[in-house]
Amino acid sequence: ETGVTQTPRHLVMGMTNKKSLKCEQHLGHNAMYWYKQSAKKPLELMFVYSLEERVENNSVPSRFSPECPNSSHLFLHLHTLQPEDSALYLCASSHPGAHEQYFGPGTRLTVT
Amino acid sequence: AQSVAQPEDQVNVAEGNPLTVKCTYSVSGNPYLFWYVQYPNRGLQFLLKYITGDNLVKGSYGFEAEFNKSQTSFHLKKPSALVSDSALYFCAVRDGTGGFKTIFGAGTRLFVKA
Numbered sequence: 001e002t003g004v005t006q007t008p009r010h011l012v013m014g015m016t017n018k019k020s021l022k023c024e025q026h027l028g029h030n031a032m033y034w035y036k037q038s039a040k041k042p043l044e045l046m047f048v049y050s051l052e053e054r055v056e057n058n059s060v061p062s063r064f065s066p067e068c069p070n071s072s073h074l075f076l077h078l079h080t081l082q083p084e085d086s087a088l089y090l091c092a093s094s095h096p097g098a099h100e101q102y103f104g105p106g107t108r109l110t111v112t
Numbered sequence: 113a114q115s116v117a118q119p120e121d122q123v124n125v126a127e128g129n130p131l132t133v134k135c136t137y138s139v140s141g142n143p144y145l146f147w148y149v150q151y152p153n154r155g156l157q158f159l160l161k162y163i164t165g166d167n168l169v170k171g172s173y174g175f176e177a178e179f180n181k182s183q184t185s186f187h188l189k190k191p192s193a194l195v196s197d198s199a200l201y202f203c204a205v206r207d208g209t210g211g212f213k214t215i216f217g218a219g220t221r222l223f224v225k226a
Contacts, residue, residue: 002155002157004155006155031212033212040218041218042116042215042216042217042218042219043156043202043216045213045214045215048212048213050212055211055212056211056212056213058213090155090156092155092156094212099144099146099161099163099206100146100158100161101156101158101214102158103148103155103156103157104155105153105154105155106154106155
């Protein structure tokens with residue numbers, strides 16, 4: 001248990017659905033991250049929030065929309081996804097000055 | 113631009129033998145270097161980091177890594193492998209001049225045979 005939780009753990013959605021992924025950290029960190037992990041590919045950084053402000057947006061398609069209402073919660077809103085968006089979506093958090101990240105267990109997303 | 117290379121897709125080692133998982137990096141400025149491990153159906157778990165100071169860093173579960181600036185390497189090592197060490201290992205680098213962007217390698221699968 002790393003102190004970072006993600007819900008749901010598994011999600012199957014059609015290409016016309018709208019869904020949201022939720023991440024919560026109980027570590028007192030003030031930076032939060034979304035990553036995409038696909039088979040046979042390196043981890044892809046999607047978004048970074050620091051003090052609830054988006055500081056990195058890694059050329060992610062607009063069908064992915066992040067939201068960070070406070071330093072403990074991070075959402076990823078999904079709409080009109082494509083089958084190639086099927087992957088494991090990982091949330092992470094970090095403490096200022098510590099540099100290492102603490103990851104949640106991920107949400108396994110399947111787009112049909 | 114930052115990059116990380118893990119040249120081996122898989123490393124096989126017998127239990128009790130030493131293990132090495134290789135990593136080389138490229139970054140402008142001073143590197144912050146990390147190793148993470150991922151077990152099946154889990155997120156990544158932080159093992160150790162190099163920020164500054166002693167080139168040999170020790171981390172969780174008996175793992176250590178050596179920072180070699182001239183060879184731009186940060187290989188992960190353990191003197192005696194356990195079957196339970198079998199997992200996917202990721203090397204990562206961040207530019208020490210600031211920012212939040214961490215680049216991860218493609219991962220190396222470690223298989224420890226009993």
